[in-house]
Amino acid sequence: RHYTGTEQIFLEIVTALMDNQENEFKEKIGRHIPAAKILEDVLSRYEGEMIDSSHSLSLAIYEFFSNGSISASENSISRQYQKSRDMWVELIDYGIKTKEFQETDPEAVFDLIVFSYQGVRMYSKLMPIDEKIPKRIVDTVKHLLLIEQKGE
Numbered sequence: 046r047h048y049t050g051t052e053q054i055f056l057e058i059v060t061a062l063m064d065n066q067e068n069e070f071k072e073k074i075g076r077h078i079p080a081a082k083i084l085e086d087v088l089s090r091y092e093g094e095m096i097d098s099s100h101s102l103s104l105a106i107y108e109f110f111s112n113g114s115i116s117a118s119e120n121s122i123s124r125q126y127q128k129s130r131d132m133w134v135e136l137i138d139y140g141i142k143t144k145e146f147q148e149t150d151p152e153a154v155f156d157l158i159v160f161s162y163q164g165v166r167m168y169s170k171l172m173p174i175d176e177k178i179p180k181r182i183v184d185t186v187k188h189l190l191l192i193e194q195k196g197e
Contacts, residue, residue: 080140095179
């Protein structure tokens with residue numbers, strides 16, 4: 046009753062999820078939480094979400110927005126993608142500045158993260174996903190970003 050249609054409900058869900066993560070990143074960076082800790086927390090959550098296909102909205106969102114009724118310029122998924130990219134680039138830049146992360150192309154790492162994550166979430170609705178796949182993805186992202194400390 047409170048929404049004009051399904052599109053508004055999807056937009057509300059996607060926006061709320063992105064805003065929560067964006068606020069989480071900004072708040073932790075503002076408190077000078079180590080970038081490696083922020084990364085570890087987020088990747089741990091992503092790994093769990095990739096394994097748990099039962100709570101994924103990826104396929105439903107894909108089906109809804111790919112039906113052709115919404116033009117690319119109106120597509121809020123694109124806007125949410127941009128917000129997500131900006132927040133990840135901010136985290137990666139923060140980690141580089143604090144010398145916790147290796148010098149890298151933050152946008153390339155973001156692309157790897159978001160499309161790997163969403164790909165696994167999508168495929169998990171279509172076929173069983175071996176738990177090793179999310180673990181390998183997370184470990185690869187850590188390997189790309191984290192500077193190994195002596196004694197590790």
